[in-house]
Amino acid sequence: MSQPTGAESTTGRYLVLLEDKSVAAGVREMNRVAGISAATTADATTAEQLDTTDGVIFQDLGIAVVNATPDQVAQLTRAAEAPGPIAVVEAERVLQAYTAPPETGADEAAAPAVDESVFTWGLQAVGANLSSATGKGVRVAVLDTGFTVAHPDYAGRVVITQSFIQGEAVDDAHGHGTHCVGSAAGPRQPASGGPGYGVAHEAEIYAGKVLSNAGFGSDSGILAGIEWAIANGCAVVSMSLGASVQPGTPHSQIFEQAATRALAKGTLIVAAAGNESRRPGRINPVGHPANCPSILAVGAIDVQRAMGFFSCGTVDHIGQVDLVAPGVDVYSSWNKEDGGLGMHKRIQGTSMATPHVAGVAALVAQKHGARGWELWARLSQSARRLALPSTDVGAGLVQAP
Missing domain, CATH: 3.40.50.200 (Peptidase S8/S53 domain)
Incomplete structure (x- = not known):
């Protein structure tokens, strides 16, 4: 990962918040609207999986991190604006x-x-x-x-x-x-x-x-x-x-x-x-x-x-x-x-x-x-x-x- 150059530098990935107790439905919805297949931490996710899969679901938190194209981000954002299991989409930040x-x-x-x-x-x-x-x-x-x-x-x-x-x-x-x-x-x-x-x-x-x-x-x-x-x-x-x-x-x-x-x-x-x-x-x-x-x-x-x-x-x-x-x-x-x-x-x-x-x-x-x-x-x-x-x-x- 390169060092940040601004106050709010991002990684190019996105965080997706899933509605409480709707993780399974959220996984299906991400796949349906954006074609993203995500692993879950129930599958013993490692640090490497964060960089090698379409996305990873943090099962206990109900949050996904995904690699997404601009078109996929647009689809996820529209899904978040409508009723359903996808609640929020945010750009992933760099921290130090x-x-x-x-x-x-x-x-x-x-x-x-x-x-x-x-x-x-x-x-x-x-x-x-x-x-x-x-x-x-x-x-x-x-x-x-x-x-x-x-x-x-x-x-x-x-x-x-x-x-x-x-x-x-x-x-x-x-x-x-x-x-x-x-x-x-x-x-x-x-x-x-x-x-x-x-x-x-x-x-x-x-x-x-x-x-x-x-x-x-x-x-x-x-x-x-x-x-x-x-x-x-x-x-x-x-x-x-x-x-x-x-x-x-x-x-x-x-x-x-x-x-x-x-x-x-x-x-x-x-x-x-x-x-x-x-x-x-x-x-x-x-x-x-x-x-x-x-x-x-x-x-x-x-x-x-x-x-x-x-x-x-x-x-x-x-x-x-x-x-x-x-x-x-x-x-x-x-x-x-x-x-x-x-x-x-x-x-x-x-x-x-x-x-x-x-x-x-x-x-x-x-x-x-x-x-x-x-x-x-x-x-x-x-x-x-x-x-x-x-x-x-x-x-x-x-x-x-």
Whole structure:
């Protein structure tokens, strides 16, 4: 897949939303109106099938991704406008790992001015170091660039992995995914020393590679990862990825339905709001897919509880920030040696804030048995209010139970 050249680059494929409980009828209708024959994930779909068939149906989500000519797209669109099992047709987008550059004059590798001898400032800010919950028994899916399976900090830890990128193993040659896994569910006593950095350190980790080693992926890969997480009973899906959007751009109806169907099955999707702002002069809107109403969008704050200069915000009636979490100078696991930090690195972005929220969600899920909408409500109700606009921080700073 080539790298995107614009804010809303597409792959040339299309997503088709099928009406709830009408998947079989939708498959027949796509074939009838457009001659498209699609496989289903009930047939053990692999990453390769996404690129080698007319289409693939994500059975549990009721969503298809199809290779279609302009004439076929026109036929599908007309079918969506009429009563029947085909509801919505959207162009498939290119997404990427969200990373933010250091602020002008700032040292990306510099530690924040707090005591991190035992725990990172992020763990302290969300209160995870004081919580009796550990995430034990709760499954957390991190959909990203994969995971460094040989990382010494995870020796003896069972990590379930799956790659949805054609031709690439789950092993993380990028680093972003390993960093996010670490913040969500890494160790409290790393084998290589240094501060504990994992919020839900006893949660069961499911690492899905939905972004390539170059940091790019597509809607269909993300949806495949979401369906995999749901099928494996994950209570939380953490997605530090997305695509920037222009103000006023409608959210994806297809991802919104995927999120509501996931919630109905007890899976909460948490996603990064985006890093396109350049505060204080410019605030950009929450990106895709975090701008969907049923996906919990996460912004980033720094150690002083100020907004990360890059963190996207609520700028119109489409998309809003729901919670914030530590996202500046965040220390976590990395895919290779990084100078004096060993296999660890400090980076920043709403990508780093998102797994903090996912980790806290796992703690809440363990302590209260909450899933789906109840889990979202508990996270919002227990958040710490900040002296910042709700358009930037939503309900506030996420807090461990």
